[in-house]
Amino acid sequence: MRFEFTAPLWEWSSQANWYFVTVPEAASEDIREIPRPPRGFGSVRVRVTVGGSTWSTSVFPDSTVGCYVLPVKKAVRTAEGLVAGGDVPVSLTVLNL
Structure with a gap:
């Protein structure tokens, strides 16, 4: 599942x-509903692209x-x-569905 947003x-x-x-919020709700094995702190593994940078990390519930x-x-x-307060265009793919 892939999400694109700016925040x-x-x-x-x-x-x-x-x-x-x-x-x-809408993307967070969709991510929360994806069935997957539980991970520490409720984290979800993702692959992210911002501009020319791509990396794997996790998103965490706040x-x-x-x-x-x-x-x-x-x-x-x-x-x-990127600077604090500036908008960041994000492409986020949930891994291990």
Whole structure:
């Protein structure tokens, strides 16, 4: 299952230098409904493309917003010129369906 969306990059206030993009509510609901084996912290394995960067990671449920959040590592932020508050175009594919 593949999702495409644009959302702002934000820094986690509890842990400096950790940056995330929030997966939109509709996509988060669809991801939540996909049957799969349970993983730690409710994570879901994904492959992500932002600009010319593609990597594998996991999205994690965020109970404060009710959506999944996608961590964006420093190498990607640097390569793609991403800054906190800026919009990030994301292509996200759920792995291991």
